[in-house]
Amino acid sequence: MSRTACGCGSTRLSPLVQAISRRQQTKKASRNQHSASLFTLCSGRMAWQEGRGEGEPWNLHRLVVSCAIDTDSWAQEGTEQIRQKKASECAEIIACNKVKKNLSKDQEAFLKRRETMLALLDNPFPRPSRPLYQGQPSILAGVSYGLDKPATLAIIDIQTGKAITYRSIRQLLGENYKLLNRYRLQQQRNAHQRHKNQQKGAFNRFGESNSGKHLDRLIAHEIVAIAQKYQVSSLILPDLSDIREIVQGEVQARAEQEIPGSIELQRQYALQYRASVHRWRHAQLSQCIGSQAAQVGISIEVVKQPFTGTPQEKPKNLAIAAYQSRK
Numbered sequence: 001m002s003r004t005a006c007g008c009g010s011t012r013l014s015p016l017v018q019a020i021s022r023r024q025q026t027k028k029a030s031r032n033q034h035s036a037s038l039f040t041l042c043s044g045r046m047a048w049q050e051g052r053g054e055g056e057p058w059n060l061h062r063l064v065v066s067c068a069i070d071t072d073s074w075a076q077e078g079t080e081q082i083r084q085k086k087a088s089e090c091a092e093i094i095a096c097n098k099v100k101k102n103l104s105k106d107q108e109a110f111l112k113r114r115e116t117m118l119a120l121l122d123n124p125f126p127r128p129s130r131p132l133y134q135g136q137p138s139i140l141a142g143v144s145y146g147l148d149k150p151a152t153l154a155i156i157d158i159q160t161g162k163a164i165t166y167r168s169i170r171q172l173l174g175e176n177y178k179l180l181n182r183y184r185l186q187q188q189r190n191a192h193q194r195h196k197n198q199q200k201g202a203f204n205r206f207g208e209s210n211s212g213k214h215l216d217r218l219i220a221h222e223i224v225a226i227a228q229k230y231q232v233s234s235l236i237l238p239d240l241s242d243i244r245e246i247v248q249g250e251v252q253a254r255a256e257q258e259i260p261g262s263i264e265l266q267r268q269y270a271l272q273y274r275a276s277v278h279r280w281r282h283a284q285l286s287q288c289i290g291s292q293a294a295q296v297g298i299s300i301e302v303v304k305q306p307f308t309g310t311p312q313e314k315p316k317n318l319a320i321a322a323y324q325s326r327k
Contacts, residue, residue, distance in 0.1 A: 023125050035120035037086055038079060042068040071294045075130035078297075083124050090118045133297030135233035139164070142236045142319030143223060143289065144305055147247045148254075150180075150280040151219050154315035155230045158323045164230060166312050172222045173215070183211045212281055213288075220288035227298055235293050236315075236322040237286050238305035249307035 020041045027034045044067035051060035072078035097103070097111045138159045144152045153167040170177050227235055238246065255266035290300050303322045306314055 026125060030123075033120065033123055034125055035086075035117060035123075037117065038073060038083060038121070038124055040069050040073045042070055044068070071297070074127070075132075076127045077130060077132045079124055079127055081132075083121055087118060087121045090114050090121065094118065133228075134231070135298065136231045137233050139230055139232045140234055140236060140319040140323060141223070141227045141230070141232040142315035142317075142322070143238070144311070144314035144318055145238050145243065145246060145280070145282045145285075146250050146311065146314075147280070148250070149311055150282070151223070151285060152311045152315050153223050153226060154312065154319060155226065155232060156316055156319040158320070161320065163312070163316050165226075166315075167222070167226060168311065169219070172219050174222075176215075176218050179211070179215060179218075183215060186211065213284065216281070216285045216288045217292075219285060220292045223289055224292045224296060224298065227293070228296060232298065234299045234301050234322070235289065236301050236303060236319045237289060238282075238318065239302050240283055240286060242304055242307075243282055245307060246305055253308070 020039070023034075023039060027036065044065065046063065046065050048061050049064045051062065054060075070082070073082055094111065094114050097107065097114075100107070103111065138157055140156050140158055142154045142156060144154075146152070149169045151169055151172065153172060155164040155166075156162070157164055169180070173180060223235070251270045252266070255270045259265045293300055301322045303318060303325055306317045306321070309317060
């Protein structure tokens with residue numbers, strides 16, 4: 001089952017809310033003859049999002065709505081797969097309970113609810129038809145993360161162990177690559193201003209608006225589009241619990257390459273390099289990639305990213321590691 005998250009700022013949210021509302025109305029109009037377990041909406045929450053700057057709280061902050069949705073249930077074909085799985089699980093539970101003797105009242109009530117649920121599953125919500133995504137099992141896409149290069153993509157043929165194609169961050173962004181340079185320049189300016197204000201004890205909160213989120217959406221969109229083009233069966237993303245080690249390994253390798261033989265000079269270079277290239281919000285990027293992949297039906301796998309290797313070797317080895325971990 002594929003799930004994705006949406007926020008109130010997304011232009012896709014309004015049609016989604018309308019679709020969920022229509023299904024709720026269908027359920028009520030049919031006098032609850034449809035199972036709520038086939039709803040597209042899995043969960044939702046409403047909260048205040050903290051804004052940046054000076055002013056009254058009600059002018060700075062805004063109310064946001066976020067929800068988790070089951071993208072497999074958007075179409076008739078995906079809904080049928082979910083229905084069959086839930087019906088099979090429900091029938092198995094009913095069969096196991098019916099062989100028991102002297103059921104308590106709670107057990108009898110539970111059994112009755114499962115029988116009702118099984119009957120309702122035979123009446124799914126009307127949904128449009130959309131062919132399910134079919135990838136080639138031998139083709140995987142690996143995405144590696146880094147400090148200087150936020151994301152690098154490799155399409156791998158697992159049967160041969162060779163890469164079909166690569167995409168650097170410059171190629172993924174294309175004409176929008178200038179936005180990345182502009183965003184990093186703004187980060188550097190803000191960092192410099194924060195340092196000055198810390199010394200003065202002045203206001204010390206500066207943001208980069210939504211530039212980072214916009215770049216993440218552009219990167220994710222291109223990664224998923226290329227994955228679709230090559231009919232990958234799965235997208236492999238790095239385990240973010242190791243992101244600190246990944247970044248540190250990249251910085252150390254660069255320092256050793258630029259200044260061989262001097263540990264102290266390498267340490268100084270590493271500090272300067274980390275200050276000049278700000279860390280990317282890779283958790284946000286992973287969420288964008290996962291969300292867009294779920295919409296087209298591409299599965300996501302997460303494995304540990306190798307600490308060493310070239311920018312092209314890392315996503316390739318990531319995909320190979322994911323394949324080997326299946327065994």
